Amino acid sequence: MKYHPAWIAAIAFCLMNSQLARAESASDAVESVQPKVVKIFGAGGLKNLASYGTGVIVSPDGHIATVWNHLLDSDAVAVVLSDGRRFYGRVIGTDSKKDIAILKIDAQDLPFFDVSKTAQVGPGAAILAFSNVFKVATGDEPVTVMQGVISAKTELSARRGRYKVPYDGEVYLVDAVTNNPGAAGGVLTTVDGRLLGMLGRELKGRNNTWLNYAIPFSVLREPIEDIIAGRFSRRDDLLSAANQPGETTYEPIDFGFLLVPDVVARTPAYLDTIVEESKAAELGLQPDDLIVFANGELVNSIRTFKEVLDQLIPGDDLQLIVRRGDDLITVTFIVPKK
């Protein structure tokens, strides 16, 4: 039987197409990641608190990492694997600083992520995000996958209030709407399925826009390994209390100047008076200079300047950048003893 060249071409084309399809899609990665992601059901269900979430298996013996949130405020938490098996998990350890909790379920030989092997990528990198966002998956259904790119790698500053997040450190910001109800504890990977980060809470940034962030596993690795190894069961805020600033708080007068009265929410930090023969006078500061940076932090109001002063301890440097007309002038104080 003879093969017409056209047939050969057609077969070659089909082969090529299937190859291309693989090349275009991230299906291999999705297949390998999904069995390692679990659905978690726990406390919540009131107001805007979801009673569902996501976790990632980090050991073959049933250790599951997730975000430490209200979901776990329950005696037992239901964990449903991607194959539909259902387990009760209990919290064996948490690290509030890293905003992470480890659950344990009674299961063996699970597919898992090795948290010691993580990837590092920069802005523009293509990524996949896996989570049970909005509880779309139930039973043996795998969790939702989204694609996007890394928008930025930046520092998240811990904040209080409505959008509380205790974590303070490096995060990936994702150009995809990943952080919706139920997504916390999900996993961010490269398009070839390598581990990047854990999806965080729903959070608003300083620009009043929602942040889609994930904490890198390179940061989470240590607490995960410590908790699994039983090196501690709970790492909480007891130690951090010792680091609270002491009674000595500084006022602008300690540096030899006074600011204009703080009258509105964002009063600019203009110098009002310079005390004669003070350090400020010696450094050449003048009335009407505007403090714009203090120790590298943008001073957009007197309030933020006072926050910087609150963190000072004697012997520190206080570097100020002031605007005078169109010039920026840098001066450095040494924080005096009180």
Added chain:
Amino acid sequence: MRVLELMGFASRGGHIVQVRSQFSSHAQPTSHQAPTTLRLATFVFVVTLFGIAFPAAVNAQSLFKQEQQAIQQAVAAVSSSIVRIETVGGVDLVGEVLTGTGPTTGVIVSADGYIITSSFNFVSDPASVLVTLIENDGSKNYAAKIIASDKSKMLTLLKIEASGLKPITAAVKSEIKVGQRAIALGRTFDVSFPNISTGIISALNRVNGKAIQTDAKTSPVNYGGPLIDLYGRCMGIIAPLSPQQEGETSGVEWYDSGIGFAVPLEDIQRVLSRMTAGETLHRGLLGVGFESQSPLAGEAKILRVRPNSPADEADLKINDVIIKIDEHTINRLVDLRQILGNRYAGETVKLVVKRADKTFESEAKLTDELLAYEFNSLGILPQRPAIDEEVQGVGVRYVFENTGAAKAGLNPNDQIKTINGQIVSTPKEIATLLSTMETGQSIELTVTRGDDELTLSVSLSAMPNGDGSTNFPPLTIPPGDVPKELKTSRFNQKLTGSDRNFWVFVPESYNANYGHGMLVWIHPSGDTMEADVLRSWKDFCIARGIILVGPRAEDISGWSATDEKHVKDVTDWVTENYSIDASRIAIMGSEDSGVFATRLAFKYRELFRGLIAMESPLRFPPPDSDPDSRLLIAFVAAPETRERDRIEKSVELLRKQKFPTALIDSEEAGKFSFDLVNSLVQWLDSLDQL
């Protein structure tokens, strides 16, 4: 053909040959293009060809990787032209929008330190603006000056004292294609590298021709930053724009929605020299009005020419059709809006105009300000026949004293049949006709009185401010059948899909065959005053056929921007379920809620015809007095209060802007006395005056 999309071409570009030709046109070796990106693009192209020739060589994931690399290199190529902007001081609330304190983004447009950015970044009116620049060895701060702004496209130009900067390269506007890759950049999170959001170009010529649209995520994290292509060329500056509204914060509510806008850099460069000279740019106005506001409207046939406007000076007349502006043919009204939307005051446009069977050319120098439109009036109240009643002409219900109508001898119960020979059959038709005429003009009316037909000449007077106390009797609505499912009297109601209550008072005498007036009561912060309002207004509303509506703020302690839509939805619900006369819908607020009511009346111009602001002076500049959407305003002020002076100034200002504005005295602030409600209800009952 994913490969082709990767390359940044429209997904319709189906064949290699076509791509090659497009590719070579892009690859004209201009010195501005980022060479690394270009090389990479060539590389991807070659690899793709290679891959097709040898299928086995296709490496899984390679396409993701290559696209990723192309994006990262394009971003790296423009990174040094993107600056971070930080502001010091400033207000924390602009209107109802809470301004963020985070950094924003700008783009370098000249080597000597001019930076273009979105005006959104300065809405808080900051005391000082700082710019952070990325240089080879790190970042450096500069103090910045605001040089000029573009009020039409909401852009601001900054200047820093620096030299040897790297300005961004503009993409050629005519080569931008829908479907091509677009990367939105900001410098708000990490100073060392821009934050990235990727998407495609979704549309061109949006927002009256001012912007291109993208599905990359735009928000305060990248407003002012560039939207670039895969070659690292800037297609536009990202800005919050809204097709429906103008203002610094309009369009922000659309952030991260998949609908984002960027102002083409090429258009900005066209006017850059005007801006560097410190000139504030305004949208160019021609001064013509059209019959239809609909986007589906046909030819640009002029309904109205504003006196002393550029159109007037260019000798345009009513019923002329504009068929060409410069080299652009105008087939439909929307074409004209797109062309003029992109022009500035001070620019001259060439017009080709069709008048009857002739066409002629003219030139108009666009302006930024038109003389305020002055509403005129005959001085009558029209009758309100039943909806299903067939009437010839428009009946006269009441003739106000000392008006053109009174002087010409028009009487109640006369039927107006024609005005200047044109047959009129509804009050709305008369209103539209009057809007094309000027105060002082003499018009001819034919009216029937009993069996006689008369011709009267009426001189149009300016619309009265409405604060004289004329006692005119109410029109009684005859009782009719009210369907069982329709609620009357006072009741609570929710919108479908919402769990917020609002209250409604419908007079028991409601008759769906007659149009009713409507008053939306915006309660003051912390107190719905529901019982008080109902008690003082109920009898008057029954007498004059007015439906009262009381939406509630989501948080009873105050109205916020998110409540605006709710109030509109509530108003729409009433209009849909009850028979409402569109010319008699008014909104009323007291003290702090008066500000919110004013904002709503100015925002939903097509909806509200009356505004009552009690003890609440104007807090922001009023819009143009627009002949297409008449708005009558009444301020209520008690004597010798703190706000009295400011209210009187507001009245003065609005009258100067030609809004018919009444000042009505009350005995005591915050109290609905019998006399006050009696005056207000008559004012409401005269909203349909002609």
